[in-house]
Amino acid sequence: MGVRLGGTDVIQDVTFAVPRATCLAVIGPNGAGKTVLLRALIGALPHTGTVAWAADTVLGYVPQKLDIERDLPLNGHDFLRARAALAGSSGSMQAEALRSVGLAEKVLSTPIGNMSGGQFQRLLIAFALLGRPNVLLLDEPAAGVDAPGQAQLNEVIHGLQETRAMTVLLVSHDLSVVYRYADYVLCLGQHGACFGPPRSALTPETLYEVYGQPVGFHVHQHS
Amino acid sequence: MASRWDFMSISTPELGSLALSALMAVAAGLIGSFAVMRRMVLAADPMSHIALPGIGIALILGVNPFWGALALLLLGAVLIWAVERRMRIATETVIGVTFAVALAVGSIITTGEELIDALLGRPGTLTWREAGFGIVGSLIVIAFVLRRRNALVVRLVSPEIALTSAVDVARLDLQFLLAFALTIGLGLRFLGVLLMGSLIIIPAAIARRFARGLGTMLTLSVAVAVGATAAGTYAASLAGRPSGPFIVMVAGGLFFLSLLRRRET
Numbered sequence: 001m002g003v004r005l006g007g008t009d010v011i012q013d014v015t016f017a018v019p020r021a022t023c024l025a026v027i028g029p030n031g032a033g034k035t036v037l038l039r040a041l042i043g044a045l046p047h048t049g050t051v052a053w054a055a056d057t058v059l060g061y062v063p064q065k066l067d068i069e070r071d072l073p074l075n076g077h078d079f080l081r082a083r084a085a086l087a088g089s090s091g092s093m094q095a096e097a098l099r100s101v102g103l104a105e106k107v108l109s110t111p112i113g114n115m116s117g118g119q120f121q122r123l124l125i126a127f128a129l130l131g132r133p134n135v136l137l138l139d140e141p142a143a144g145v146d147a148p149g150q151a152q153l154n155e156v157i158h159g160l161q162e163t164r165a166m167t168v169l170l171v172s173h174d175l176s177v178v179y180r181y182a183d184y185v186l187c188l189g190q191h192g193a194c195f196g197p198p199r200s201a202l203t204p205e206t207l208y209e210v211y212g213q214p215v216g217f218h219v220h221q222h223s
Numbered sequence: 224m225a226s227r228w229d230f231m232s233i234s235t236p237e238l239g240s241l242a243l244s245a246l247m248a249v250a251a252g253l254i255g256s257f258a259v260m261r262r263m264v265l266a267a268d269p270m271s272h273i274a275l276p277g278i279g280i281a282l283i284l285g286v287n288p289f290w291g292a293l294a295l296l297l298l299g300a301v302l303i304w305a306v307e308r309r310m311r312i313a314t315e316t317v318i319g320v321t322f323a324v325a326l327a328v329g330s331i332i333t334t335g336e337e338l339i340d341a342l343l344g345r346p347g348t349l350t351w352r353e354a355g356f357g358i359v360g361s362l363i364v365i366a367f368v369l370r371r372r373n374a375l376v377v378r379l380v381s382p383e384i385a386l387t388s389a390v391d392v393a394r395l396d397l398q399f400l401l402a403f404a405l406t407i408g409l410g411l412r413f414l415g416v417l418l419m420g421s422l423i424i425i426p427a428a429i430a431r432r433f434a435r436g437l438g439t440m441l442t443l444s445v446a447v448a449v450g451a452t453a454a455g456t457y458a459a460s461l462a463g464r465p466s467g468p469f470i471v472m473v474a475g476g477l478f479f480l481s482l483l484r485r486r487e488t
Contacts, residue, residue, distance in 0.1 A: 073434035082373035
């Protein structure tokens, strides 16, 4: 597939496949088109080529850090209630979604512009869960979240993939997350794209290709 | 004189027009809440300008100017929607440019007196058709906001999220702009288009300073709009002047009062 915006090919000749219940990490330098790729996949941008989802696919989307005005008079309850009403989902689903993302019910009375980065990202994931998705697309969910919060968010996302057999497409800058959680990795760079399991796709050479400079990275061995 | 505002002695047409202005205020408070949350504050004013060429054209054609104004307001809403979709630039820019042009055209083809009437409202009794339209139009706007508030909330936070929540964003945006234009049109006869823009924006701007949730936001905005309309109409009747400017002065006064309260966040 490819995406052309304002006369420029932002994404060109990208081909990849994601098996059910696996995690694909999308990496690449700023401006490589990671966000554009996700937006094209959810149908918010026109694209060339073909995107084929399984027939029963229900998408959930968690956008990149949203800029919410601090005084916006919408709180977490309003936001989740709106999604629940649109999806016709029950109150018990909301409680379950909150539990899945580890968000306390009392946080919901805070206006969404006043929530911490971690709280709001969890809220967005809970929001997506109310639509009963089986594919979750997340655009740098941990951006703007402190280090412990990032680790928790990554655990939440990984947990969802395991317990709900979800397919996860994740844009991430954090290569350690990619190695640890992703089954496949798609790298978008200035000189084309690479795709494969992290250990074979992410060699120092391909990272150099993708980022256009040497990327120092030490692969931890996780048991 | 005093007996005029004695409730028992209010005649049926007066009661009717009071009810109608209250209904219009409810519509203004509701649509204004979402307009303010969507940062369309500055859009209301220029948007109202497009009514002017409509009035001029209607007068040339010998039609009730009200319908000409309404037709162009709705057309303007469609225009903004189409331009914004194609060019992906902010609504406010498009509205600002389009309606500055409309104001220029309108001032050429409309005479001075009609212009003032359209901008500031014309006192006098309503025809049945005008009253009927006011009621139906207000109810359409109220029903739209209340029924679609969930989709509007999600759209407001992020259009992409709305898309994956099965919301037809393009359609919703068009409906919102039409409802917004309709609300301005509603006020044409009473407040004048310029002042109607203020009745849409000011109560919602006040509510935003206090509300920490959607329910409070909508309730407060409606309460201020209705309260300002009632108080302004009363003050105008005492002074024997058109009600529009009084209503906006009350609303504006409340806004400046609300600035005294510092927001805790």
